[in-house]
Structure formats: structure tokens, C-alpha cells
Amino acid sequence: MTPPRxxxxxxxxxxxxxxxxxxxxxxxxxxxLADVGLDGDEAALDIRDLRSLVDCIAVGRCAVSRRVPP
Numbered sequence: 001m002t003p004p005r006x007x008x009x010x011x012x013x014x015x016x017x018x019x020x021x022x023x024x025x026x027x028x029x030x031x032x033l034a035d036v037g038l039d040g041d042e043a044a045l046d047i048r049d050l051r052s053l054v055d056c057i058a059v060g061r062c063a064v065s066r067r068v069p070p
Contacts, residue, residue: 003010033039038046 003012005011030039033043
């Protein structure tokens with residue numbers, strides 16, 4: 001079935017368009033996480049570990065900057 005067109009554009013109900021956008025965004029996010037190895041059962045733990053590591057780096061930078069004279 002060919003979708004209806006108006007002035008060269010495909011026409012569809014707003015709800016259908018929103019559903020397509022939502023599905024595309026979810027699939028894209030899943031693919032991006034899989035590409036960097038943050039998918040599967042351990043993904044949440046891995047992300048928490050990464051956040052903790054970043055926090056430690058930030059704390060370390062603050063501590064060093066306070067100890068090093070300008």
C-alpha cells in the first residue's frame with residue numbers, strides 16, 4: 001500500500017509519526033550503548049562504576065589543585 005502524499009510529502013497521523021520517532025530513538029540508543037559495550041545484564045553496574053570513577057577523578061583534581069601553590 002502506498003502512503004498518501006500531499007505536495008510531495010508523505011502524510012500520516014501525528015500519533016503514528018510519534019510512534020515511529022520513539023521506536024527509532026530507542027533502537028538508536030540501544031545500538032549506541034551496544035557499540036560501546038554497555039549493553040546486557042551488567043550495563044547498569046558498568047555505568048555506575050564509570051560514574052564513580054569520574055567522581056574520584058574530580059575529587060582528586062580538586063585535592064591536587066588545593067595543594068599546588070599558584
